[in-house]
Amino acid sequence: DIQMTQSPSSVSASVGDRVTITCRASQDIANWLAWYQQKPGQAPTLLIYAASSLHSGAPSRFSGSGSGTDFTLTIGSLQPEDFATYYCQQGHSFPRTFGGGTKVEIK
Amino acid sequence: EVQLVESGGGLVQPGGSLRLSCAASGFTFSNFNMNWVRQAPGKGLEWISYITRSNTIYYADSVKGRFTVSRDNAKNSLYLQMNSLRAEDTAVYYCARDPSGRRFDPWGQGTLVTVSS
Numbered sequence: 273d274i275q276m277t278q279s280p281s282s283v284s285a286s287v288g289d290r291v292t293i294t295c296r297a298s299q300d301i302a303n304w305l306a307w308y309q310q311k312p313g314q315a316p317t318l319l320i321y322a323a324s325s326l327h328s329g330a331p332s333r334f335s336g337s338g339s340g341t342d343f344t345l346t347i348g349s350l351q352p353e354d355f356a357t358y359y360c361q362q363g364h365s366f367p368r369t370f371g372g373g374t375k376v377e378i379k
Numbered sequence: 380e381v382q383l384v385e386s387g388g389g390l391v392q393p394g395g396s397l398r399l400s401c402a403a404s405g406f407t408f409s410n411f412n413m414n415w416v417r418q419a420p421g422k423g424l425e426w427i428s429y430i431t432r433s434n435t436i437y438y439a440d441s442v443k444g445r446f447t448v449s450r451d452n453a454k455n456s457l458y459l460q461m462n463s464l465r466a467e468d469t470a471v472y473y474c475a476r477d478p479s480g481r482r483f484d485p486w487g488q489g490t491l492v493t494v495s496s
Contacts, residue, residue: 304481306481306482306483308424308483310424314488315473315485315486315487315488315489316424316473316483316486317484317485317486318482318483318484318485321480321482321484322480327484359423359424361424361426361482361483363480363481363482364481366429366437367426367437367439367440368414368426368429368481369426370423370424370425370426371423372423373423373424
């Protein structure tokens with residue numbers, strides 16, 4: 273199975289800050305990487321797919337990069353509605369696997 | 380509007396069974412592969428099953444042999460039959476569409492399954 277390792281597990285930031293979350297795959301997954309946002313009590317929503325493609329409706333302050341084993345999700349300027357938990361997910365092979373999540377908290 | 384609505388969750392004793400349903404609307408259900416993903420209380424996301432348009436199926440090892448996924452394209456519905464339930468199966472269960480590209484979008488609102496005596 274492909275292991276997905278996210279870091280950090282939590283980050284405290286202020287509105288307007290630039291936030292970067294990393295995700296590392298245990299083997300090459302090309303660009304089969306997606307990022308999701310989950311707010312408390314809600315289902316996850318897709319932000320980024322194919323490592324760097326912005327999902328329709330996701331704000332442009334979200335961006336993704338990387339290929340192979342190392343990936344990054346960047347929030348360009350943190351907004352109040354961005355405080356949530358973020359997950360990466362590999363779509364290279366079965367079983368599909370998620371990173372452990374990164375909780376973005378208010379500083 | 381594309382929508383997925385899960386139902387069928389509840390409290391069940393260890394060793395018991397439950398059948399979850401996911402009703403799809405707003406898109407041609409038969410054209411899409413579908414997934415089940417779960418989330419234990421306070422924990423991360425765990426993919427558990429995938430079914431293609433042509434009924435090719437994959438399971439996570441944690442549920443293989445106990446859970447069965449199926450679909451009824453005429454009813455625009457996805458199902459998850461869960462047998463031999465364990466305490467560690469306690470979670471919110473989500474269905475999620477795969478819009479090609481091996482990702483999950485959208486997700487349903489989830490249904491809570493609690494396995495406890």
